[in-house]
Amino acid sequence: MVSKILIANRGEIALRVLRACKELGIPCVVVHSTADADAMHVRLADESVCIGPPPSRDSYLNIHQIVAACEITGADAVHPGYGFLSENAKFADILDAHDITFIGPTADHIRIMGDKITAKTTALELGIPVVPGSDGEVKTAEDAIKTAALIGYPVLIKATAGGGGRGMKVAKTEADVIEAWSTARTEAAAAFGNDAVYMEKFLSKPRHIEIQVFGDGEGNAIHLGERDCSLQRRHQKVWEEANSPALNVEQRMKIGQICADAMRKLKYRGAGTIEFLYENSEFYFIEMNTRLQVEHPITEAITGIDLVHEQIRVASGRGLSVTQEEVTFEGHAIECRINAEDPRTFVPSPGTITHFHAPGGLGVRIDSGAYQGYKIPPYYDSLIGKLIVHGRTRVECMMRLRRALDEFVVDGIKTTLPLFQDLVSNQDIANGDYDIHWLEHYLAHHPA
Ligand code: MV4
Numbered sequence: 430m431v432s433k434i435l436i437a438n439r440g441e442i443a444l445r446v447l448r449a450c451k452e453l454g455i456p457c458v459v460v461h462s463t464a465d466a467d468a469m470h471v472r473l474a475d476e477s478v479c480i481g482p483p484p485s486r487d488s489y490l491n492i493h494q495i496v497a498a499c500e501i502t503g504a505d506a507v508h509p510g511y512g513f514l515s516e517n518a519k520f521a522d523i524l525d526a527h528d529i530t531f532i533g534p535t536a537d538h539i540r541i542m543g544d545k546i547t548a549k550t551t552a553l554e555l556g557i558p559v560v561p562g563s564d565g566e567v568k569t570a571e572d573a574i575k576t577a578a579l580i581g582y583p584v585l586i587k588a589t590a591g592g593g594g595r596g597m598k599v600a601k602t603e604a605d606v607i608e609a610w611s612t613a614r615t616e617a618a619a620a621f622g623n624d625a626v627y628m629e630k631f632l633s634k635p636r637h638i639e640i641q642v643f644g645d646g647e648g649n650a651i652h653l654g655e656r657d658c659s660l661q662r663r664h665q666k667v668w669e670e671a672n673s674p675a676l677n678v679e680q681r682m683k684i685g686q687i688c689a690d691a692m693r694k695l696k697y698r699g700a701g702t703i704e705f706l707y708e709n710s711e712f713y714f715i716e717m718n719t720r721l722q723v724e725h726p727i728t729e730a731i732t733g734i735d736l737v738h739e740q741i742r743v744a745s746g747r748g749l750s751v752t753q754e755e756v757t758f759e760g761h762a763i764e765c766r767i768n769a770e771d772p773r774t775f776v777p778s779p780g781t782i783t784h785f786h787a788p789g790g791l792g793v794r795i796d797s798g799a800y801q802g803y804k805i806p807p808y809y810d811s812l813i814g815k816l817i818v819h820g821r822t823r824v825e826c827m828m829r830l831r832r833a834l835d836e837f838v839v840d841g842i843k844t845t846l847p848l849f850q851d852l853v854s855n856q857d858i859a860n861g862d863y864d865i866h867w868l869e870h871y872l873a874h875h876p877a
Contacts, residue, residue: 437508440798441798459477465806496523504529530744532699637705644698644699651752652689668849768845779805780841794818
């Protein structure tokens with residue numbers, strides 16, 4: 430049983446986890462860098478430990494400092510949030526060796542999904558549909574030509590150690606494929622210290638749809654439907670929704686059950702997200718994330734299930750609080766990521782928030798550690814909060830979102846709020862008619 434949780438993260442997700450701990454009556458400790466001494470979650474935590482200077486590698490990524498903070502405070506579990514050490518198998522192993530519970534999957538499952546070739550092979554074996562492509566690594570130039578001819582052009586070459594869009598090369602014809610393969614390998618070796626690459630059919634206009642899964646580590650697993658995360662810029666999600674405007678209930682239940690069955694076979698533990706590209710009514714697995722995701726609140730909104738409570742339950746050996754039959758999907762939810770950035774160029778805009786007023790009312794949730802007078806440090810990502818809106822229908826959700834955006838005031842810094850004002854009134858968005866390229870195309874054609 431988990432008796433005291435150390436939160437190894439910062440910002441809105443540290444606050445999110447802290448709220449779950451407080452509701453469950455579990456004492457919690459936060460660790461923070463010197464740059465985050467004034468953060469909201471540090472004020473609200475039962476205990477806090479300063480673990481180092483601002484750079485992440487000296488603080489939020491410093492495993493030894495975090496383990497020491499557990500020992501000093503008597504924390505017997507760590508919630509890693511997202512980013513930082515959340516998908517670091519070595520960290521999970523080290524906590525295990527210290528008899529500290531990692532609130533997440535096993536180190537082995539993190540490792541399997543962290544290597545994209547192994548992840549894809551595993552997905553295929555578990556019955557999940559994958560993108561047509563090479564059988565594992567493409568090791569030679571001849572192999573690259575042969576595989577591409579079999580798949581059909583265009584093809585995409587991806588680094589096994591990449592993920593999230595890093596280390597990809599397109600080859601449109603046989604004339605390009607050797608150079609693309611060779612460049613991909615060189616860049617992968619330099620970026621990740623691993624030159625293994627694989628090849629896939631390039632899907633030209635897919636949506637990005639991901640399935641939320643949850644396992645108890647003992648062979649029980651459920652799915653919590655999907656999120657459509659197609660609206661992104663440079664692999665940074667901007668707006669996410671659940672359900673996807675592209676799916677009907679039969680499609681949702683079919684892909685969801687495939688994913689839940691796969692997680693049962695894997696004996697997966699904790700929260701996971703299975704990422705798909707979706708094109709011409711077909712799902713194609715690309716990657717699995719073995720952590721809680723930024724956009725988890727839209728799933729919470731439509732299912733009523735607190736995903737962090739579930740993570741803590743499972744980590745404590747108490748299993749899931751619901752069966753698949755008990756999971757229902759009610760209405761529609763949208764999340765807007767409020768970043769301290771220019772709303773057109775996305776250039777970071779750190780500094781002091783001189784005025785802050787968050788919207789409220791029925792169906793409106795704000796996950797943010799921001800407050801009037803808060804100084805956003807320049808060292809970390811620029812997410813300052815999330816606006817999550819829920820309605821009985823997608824139309825009601827959009828009406829409520831427009832109203833909530835009108836109430837939202839953040840002064841003193843630039844934020845992405847004006848972009849959402851534009852998107853909420855856009856006809857394609859109203860129709861749910863967008864793919865992974867839509868936002869970049871829109872921004873190119875709608876300068877400030
Ligand atoms: C692809 C693809 C098209 N075809 N794979 C980018 C992030 C990484 N998770 C996988 N990515 C892609 N893989 C095939 N076979 C297009 C992308 C892609 C993308 C995927 C999801 C969300 C946004 C994206 C933006 C550009 C490219």
